[in-house]
Amino acid sequence: MKLYKQYWEENIAQWGELYLDISHGHEKFSGPVWYSSAYHASIGRLERKLMAQRYEITKAFIDQYVKPGTTFSDLGCGTGIFTVQALQKGAKVNAIDFSKSALEITQRNVLKYAPEGEILFQQADVQADELPESDISLAMGLTPYLTDLPAFMQHVLPKTKLLYCLFIDPSHWANRLRGLLPFLNVRGLRCHAKSQVDKLYAQHGWRLVQRRVFATGYIDLATKN
Numbered sequence: 001m002k003l004y005k006q007y008w009e010e011n012i013a014q015w016g017e018l019y020l021d022i023s024h025g026h027e028k029f030s031g032p033v034w035y036s037s038a039y040h041a042s043i044g045r046l047e048r049k050l051m052a053q054r055y056e057i058t059k060a061f062i063d064q065y066v067k068p069g070t071t072f073s074d075l076g077c078g079t080g081i082f083t084v085q086a087l088q089k090g091a092k093v094n095a096i097d098f099s100k101s102a103l104e105i106t107q108r109n110v111l112k113y114a115p116e117g118e119i120l121f122q123q124a125d126v127q128a129d130e131l132p133e134s135d136i137s138l139a140m141g142l143t144p145y146l147t148d149l150p151a152f153m154q155h156v157l158p159k160t161k162l163l164y165c166l167f168i169d170p171s172h173w174a175n176r177l178r179g180l181l182p183f184l185n186v187r188g189l190r191c192h193a194k195s196q197v198d199k200l201y202a203q204h205g206w207r208l209v210q211r212r213v214f215a216t217g218y219i220d221l222a223t224k225n
Contacts, residue, residue, distance in 0.1 A: 050215045053215075059082075062086055065136060065162065067089065069090065069091070072093050073094040074095050074096065075131075076096070077096060078106070079102065080095060083109075084113045087110065088117070096126065097123065098124065099123075103123055135160065137160040138164050139166065140165070142166075153203075161224055162222070163221070163222045164221050165222070168192065175191050191217075194218065
């Protein structure tokens with residue numbers, strides 16, 4: 001988590017105005033300068049395409065499920081791209097991130113794109129801190145950096161009714177390769193097996209509604225029984 005916090009604080013400003021156009025292209029990684037350049041010119045090209053796809057998938061979810069008056073928690077809100085979209089749909093939004101810089105950027109984007117929206121900003125560690133009640137919680141790009149998935153579920157699931165969440169799959173060949181060659185894991189991503197996630201859903205009285213394979217992981221839609 002320490003590695004990720006350092007990475008995020010160094011790079012959040014580079015994700016800029018609703019991040020999509022420049023994400024995964026201006027990051028600074030630890031190590032020699034040439035490595036960052038080589039990474040962005042190779043693996044980074046594919047990642048930028050996947051980020052665009054992930055954006056469209058998440059936007060479609062928000063369009064389908066978020067209605068006026070819905071209480072929506074954006075867990076790991078980043079620059080606020082999905083916070084803004086939920087506000088524009090008429091939701092009441094909890095924008096939550098451990099990074100003060102992220103919350104400041106989200107606030108600027110909210111003032112620019114959804115100034116009339118009803119929003120609560122909270123600087124919090126979703127693995128340790130009390131979270132607000134919501135109808136829907138979104139965790140898109142958060143769980144790959146968690147050090148304690150059971151603690152995350154313990155704090156999130158009792159506070160919401162519907163979860164839309166991205167996980168990284170340890171059985172995917174790319175993630176197995178990252179395990180063998182750690183220098184490829186530039187962001188310190190963590191994987192979570194489907195069996196582990198399903199067990200945690202069951203422990204909290206939740207059920208899986210839909211599981212969608214995406215990139216080197218999967219996106220779950222889950223709800224209370």
